[in-house]
Amino acid sequence: MPLMYGAQSEGRRDDETMRRFRHDRFGQFIHWGLYSIPAGSWNGVTYDYAAEFLPQSAGIGPARWAGLVDDFAAPEFDPEAWASLAADLGARYVTVTAKHHDGFCLWPSSLTDFTVAATPRGRDVIGELVHAYTARGIAVHLYYSVLDWHHPDWRYAISSSQDEEAFDRYLSYAGEQLRELATRYPNVRGFWFDGTWDESVKANGRWSWEIECMLKRLIPGAIVNSRLRADEHGARHRDSNGALMGDYFSGFERRLPDPWDRTVTAEDWEACVTIPQNSWGYHAGAEVARTHKHPLELLEQLVQAVSLGGNLLLNFGPRGDGSFAPFEKDVVHTLGAWLETNGACIYGCGPADGWDYPGWGYYTADAETGAVYAVVTRIPVSGAIALQLPERTRVRNATAVATGRPVPFAVRDDRTVRFEVDRASVIPLAFALEVEQRDDTAEQPEVNPDL
Numbered sequence: 318m319p320l321m322y323g324a325q326s327e328g329r330r331d332d333e334t335m336r337r338f339r340h341d342r343f344g345q346f347i348h349w350g351l352y353s354i355p356a357g358s359w360n361g362v363t364y365d366y367a368a369e370f371l372p373q374s375a376g377i378g379p380a381r382w383a384g385l386v387d388d389f390a391a392p393e394f395d396p397e398a399w400a401s402l403a404a405d406l407g408a409r410y411v412t413v414t415a416k417h418h419d420g421f422c423l424w425p426s427s428l429t430d431f432t433v434a435a436t437p438r439g440r441d442v443i444g445e446l447v448h449a450y451t452a453r454g455i456a457v458h459l460y461y462s463v464l465d466w467h468h469p470d471w472r473y474a475i476s477s478s479q480d481e482e483a484f485d486r487y488l489s490y491a492g493e494q495l496r497e498l499a500t501r502y503p504n505v506r507g508f509w510f511d512g513t514w515d516e517s518v519k520a521n522g523r524w525s526w527e528i529e530c531m532l533k534r535l536i537p538g539a540i541v542n543s544r545l546r547a548d549e550h551g552a553r554h555r556d557s558n559g560a561l562m563g564d565y566f567s568g569f570e571r572r573l574p575d576p577w578d579r580t581v582t583a584e585d586w587e588a589c590v591t592i593p594q595n596s597w598g599y600h601a602g603a604e605v606a607r608t609h610k611h612p613l614e615l616l617e618q619l620v621q622a623v624s625l626g627g628n629l630l631l632n633f634g635p636r637g638d639g640s641f642a643p644f645e646k647d648v649v650h651t652l653g654a655w656l657e658t659n660g661a662c663i664y665g666c667g668p669a670d671g672w673d674y675p676g677w678g679y680y681t682a683d684a685e686t687g688a689v690y691a692v693v694t695r696i697p698v699s700g701a702i703a704l705q706l707p708e709r710t711r712v713r714n715a716t717a718v719a720t721g722r723p724v725p726f727a728v729r730d731d732r733t734v735r736f737e738v739d740r741a742s743v744i745p746l747a748f749a750l751e752v753e754q755r756d757d758t759a760e761q762p763e764v765n766p767d768l
């Protein structure tokens with residue numbers, strides 16, 4: 318159907334900025350704001366739901382919530398230390414909450430007083446972070462919530478002309494804030510939109526179209542996630558013709574596509590996940606919870622995402638004072654150490670065409686060289702993994718990515734090779750496979766069944 322405000326482009330972007338985003342594969346999400354101070358509790362009551370939703374969970378109105386501005390001193394906030402932590406994690410980009418649903422701005426916006434400028438130290442958090450991350454070669458995306466519980470003209474739905482006038486004022490405010498962000502911080506790489514599911518926003522597809530145009534005019538090549546967009550019929554993420562809006566699909570929240578679902582490889586996508594079961598902002602309960610994800614679970618999610626052509630955005634919620642909790646530092650050390658020696662099977666990689674999901678792990682392939690990686694995350698009881706090869710493919714040799722040492726394997730038949738895996742291996746265990754195409758006339762591969 319003809320659309321005025323559908324997808325602005327067809328297919329994958331192939332410009333340098335998007336190629337870099339695709340190559341990076343691994344990003345760190347940062348949720349930090351007023352909600353980080355109460356950390357899920359209010360007036361002595363702890364609410365189990367996500368800490369950044371405390372105003373809703375505890376029924377705290379905007380005026381009372383704004384009282385937290387005086388407590389946002391953040392004595393431990395150290396942008397260079399945050400940038401070092403991201404580098405140690407192995408993240409190639411960071412997405413930082415400039416404004417979350419509570420409407421509090423982590424930059425000194427001229428459009429409202431509800432910003433860091435009113436806090437005891439008045440630091441431009443976004444400006445200092447953009448500088449620190451960029452200095453470390455880490456790209457920055459700014460998270461912006463269209464949903465805004467603080468602004469008096471916010472509306473969930475439009476049911477009167479007064480609502481329409483108010484919400485038009487709100488959209489003008491949000492548009493000017495986004496212009497301000499793109500103008501103050503022109504070297505950010507992208508914008509991560511959220512809070513766009515309400516009827517009021519879905520009814521304003523033209524506004525979302527104009528925002529995408531404005532941001533890409535102010536910052537040529539800027540990357541925008543699919544959550545910003547609605548078309549004139551209220552279709553979100555994909556327009557009414559099914560075309561992806563924005564530059565990558567960002568509907569995978571605290572979940573990934575099934576490891577065998579190759580349909581997702583048709584477009585760029587990013588999954589965002591938390592370390593606790595369900596809190597993006599710092600929740601004091603997470604420090605003592607037994608339920609947050611093991612670092613190796615998160616690492617497996619990264620490998621799974623790459624095997625399906627996606628990025629993983631892993632969330633950290635710094636405490637109100639600007640420090641990180643020990644359970645988050647454990648994740649940094651585990652993932653960073655593994656990526657230090659195994660990053661070749663992640664950065665610059667994507668799906669390995671023709672290599673079906675094997676069950677014991679994932680295949681990735683270097684998008685430039687075509688090198689295939691077998692990444693073992695589950696060692697079978699047999700202590701051996703069987704690789705089902707694509708048609709007319711031969712494995713010439715295999716090396717352990719972490720050590721570079723050759724790895725013996727048995728050719729079982731013309732479509733199967735088998736590796737013995739030391740059960741004491743550190744997993745994920747990545748093998749680099751040098752493969753070649755066999756032509757039909759070539760002799761059958763030498764089978765050595767005794768291995």
Ligand SMILES: COc1ccc([C@H]2[C@H](O)[C@H](O)[C@H](C)N2C)cc1
Pocket residue numbers: 367369511570589597
């Ligand atoms: C269930 O409804 C939700 C769940 C999460 C969200 C927000 C989280 O606060 C976080 O910012 C995440 C990226 N976003 C989807 C919004 C609505």
